[in-house]
Amino acid sequence: MSAGVIAKTVRGFSGALGRTLVSENSAHERGLLQALDPRVKLVGMLALVVTAALARKLPVMGALFGLGVALALGSRLSLWSLAKRVWLVAFAFTAMIAAPALFLTPGETAYTLGGVAITAQGVRSALLLIARVEAAVTLSTLLVLTTPWMHLLKALRTLMVPVEVIAMLAMTHRYVVLLTETANAMFEARQSRMVGRLNGREQRRLMVNTGGVLLSKTLEMGNEVFLAMQARGFRGEVRLLTEFRLRGWDYVAMSGFAAAVVAAALAGR
Amino acid sequence: MLESSTSGAAKAETLEFEAEAVRYEYERVAALQGLTLRVRAGERIALLGANGSGKSTLLRLMDGLHFACAGALRFRGEALTEEAMQDDGFAMNFRRRVGMVFQNPDVQLFNPTVFDEVAFGPLQLGWPREEILERVHATLQWIGAEHLKDRAPYRLSGGEKKRVAIASVIVLDPDVLLLDEPTAALDPRSQSQVIELLESWNDGRKTIITATHQLEILGEISGRAVVLERGAVVGDATPAEVLANTELLESANLIHSHRHLHGGVPHKHPSPYLRHEHHKH
Numbered sequence: 001m002s003a004g005v006i007a008k009t010v011r012g013f014s015g016a017l018g019r020t021l022v023s024e025n026s027a028h029e030r031g032l033l034q035a036l037d038p039r040v041k042l043v044g045m046l047a048l049v050v051t052a053a054l055a056r057k058l059p060v061m062g063a064l065f066g067l068g069v070a071l072a073l074g075s076r077l078s079l080w081s082l083a084k085r086v087w088l089v090a091f092a093f094t095a096m097i098a099a100p101a102l103f104l105t106p107g108e109t110a111y112t113l114g115g116v117a118i119t120a121q122g123v124r125s126a127l128l129l130i131a132r133v134e135a136a137v138t139l140s141t142l143l144v145l146t147t148p149w150m151h152l153l154k155a156l157r158t159l160m161v162p163v164e165v166i167a168m169l170a171m172t173h174r175y176v177v178l179l180t181e182t183a184n185a186m187f188e189a190r191q192s193r194m195v196g197r198l199n200g201r202e203q204r205r206l207m208v209n210t211g212g213v214l215l216s217k218t219l220e221m222g223n224e225v226f227l228a229m230q231a232r233g234f235r236g237e238v239r240l241l242t243e244f245r246l247r248g249w250d251y252v253a254m255s256g257f258a259a260a261v262v263a264a265a266l267a268g269r
Numbered sequence: 270m271l272e273s274s275t276s277g278a279a280k281a282e283t284l285e286f287e288a289e290a291v292r293y294e295y296e297r298v299a300a301l302q303g304l305t306l307r308v309r310a311g312e313r314i315a316l317l318g319a320n321g322s323g324k325s326t327l328l329r330l331m332d333g334l335h336f337a338c339a340g341a342l343r344f345r346g347e348a349l350t351e352e353a354m355q356d357d358g359f360a361m362n363f364r365r366r367v368g369m370v371f372q373n374p375d376v377q378l379f380n381p382t383v384f385d386e387v388a389f390g391p392l393q394l395g396w397p398r399e400e401i402l403e404r405v406h407a408t409l410q411w412i413g414a415e416h417l418k419d420r421a422p423y424r425l426s427g428g429e430k431k432r433v434a435i436a437s438v439i440v441l442d443p444d445v446l447l448l449d450e451p452t453a454a455l456d457p458r459s460q461s462q463v464i465e466l467l468e469s470w471n472d473g474r475k476t477i478i479t480a481t482h483q484l485e486i487l488g489e490i491s492g493r494a495v496v497l498e499r500g501a502v503v504g505d506a507t508p509a510e511v512l513a514n515t516e517l518l519e520s521a522n523l524i525h526s527h528r529h530l531h532g533g534v535p536h537k538h539p540s541p542y543l544r545h546e547h548h549k550h
Contacts, residue, residue, distance in 0.1 A: 224371070
């Protein structure tokens with residue numbers, strides 16, 4: 001199984017790298033959200049995320065989720081990819097957190113599972129949490145998938161987010177990519193030298209040791225990248241060749257976002 | 270205030286860098302120990318030394334990325350300190366005048382496309398958009414990388430990455446170029462291309478400091494060779510004089526003696542980089 005563990009890890013990191021690249025590619029597609037000014041998109045999507053977080057009614061969250069799906073389709077994003085990478089993962093994690101509420105929330109018994117009562121109120125609480133998370137995560141993911149990362153950072157800057165925060169976000173993004181690339185290379189190198197099998201204990205030791213080395217290497221590499229950026233004049237500000245300019249379609253979108261937020265806020269009371 | 274160098278004669282008299290007893294430590298390990306060195310404008314210097322001799326550290330100090338723990342380092346008479354680099358005016362002027370090409374090009378390539386990469390420096394220095402576009406196109410053409418402009422840097426070959434890394438620095442037309450092992454890990458053709466680029470700046474308009482341990486390219490890329498050993502200067506002469514000093518080169522771990530056996534009889538020859546010693550067996 002040793003070769004299987006390492007080969008799977010290599011494939012996993014390669015897949016992660018590939019997905020990172022796909023994200024950058026999708027941000028340059030000709031789609032609904034991609035055509036918007038990043039500032040309009042940032043404010044609009046964040047407003048919808050906050051609305052989803054504050055909503056108290058399932059139909060409202062369902063509508064916001066449906067809006068997210070419609071925007072995804074209009075932006076030429078693969079629903080299957082979203083389902084695999086976002087919806088299923090969000091559901092799995094949220095369901096784990098929400099599960100105790102099924103049994104612990106007082107109220108009328110709706111179902112019985114192994115002699116333990118599941119209340120209707122508990123089911124509602126769990127569904128509310130899952131729906132809220134799915135809607136919020138979908139809208140946030142759409143923002144990231146349809147906006148080049150540097151444009152997103154520049155949009156944050158125009159919203160007066162401090163330059164130190166922007167610089168941190170820029171380096172964090174770079175560190176994550178470096179981490180994935182370095183991990184991929186390390187595991188490929190290990191795989192090319194593996195003969196025979198590792199038992200479970202050896203596999204765990206391998207993973208722990210590799211994790212520590214990986215973190216050190218990535219930090220070092222990240223520092224080098226930061227020095228290289230400084231050497232060419234970087235002082236925290238994000239500067240781009242592309243200038244943001246509001247066009248007619250952006251004003252339409254702003255109205256649309258505002259209408260959706262107001263409608264959801266009113267309906268969700 | 271930093272001033273740009275002017276005519277050739279005036280250039281030769283201008284001190285670009287002046288290091289006096291510079292000391293630098295990495296986590297209590299001394300990378301540079303009492304290093305003293307003067308670099309005149311227009312000089313082409315090769316910094317020679319084995320791995321760990323302090324070449325890269327010295328380049329980074331000269332590029333204002335690290336700062337001396339002791340001693341003084343000056344650029345055109347101005348002290349190169351952390352406080353000085355915190356001043357926006359000084360820092361921007363310095364970054365305009367001094368460019369560094371890192372040993373690992375992957376460290377230097379962090380933008381989505383080659384075009385964005387080369388445009389990064391001028392953008393940071395606040396150049397007008399039209400000037401940036403014009404300069405980036407011209408630089409990519411000059412370096413023979415115009416066809417790569419829309420490609421992602423991670424998809425380039427080693428030689429292409431190195432050329433783009435160089436382009437990302439020379440787009441600013443700096444007066445000083447610091448190059449850390451520019452031909453390392455390159456195939457012979459890519460090495461030749463990089464050496465040709467370095468040779469194109471032989472007219473003295475730029476000060477070029479190249480860290481390398483490849484003795485065979487010394488004469489092509491430099492007019493002065495400075496040998497470092499354990500963080501200090503142990504030799505400073507013309508490339509021919511340095512190459513003739515086998516004792517110095519061996520001591521600095523830049524060459525090794527080649528040994529082989531002939532029917533059980535050991536024979537020793539100097540490094541194949543130097544003039545080969547013919548003998549009969």
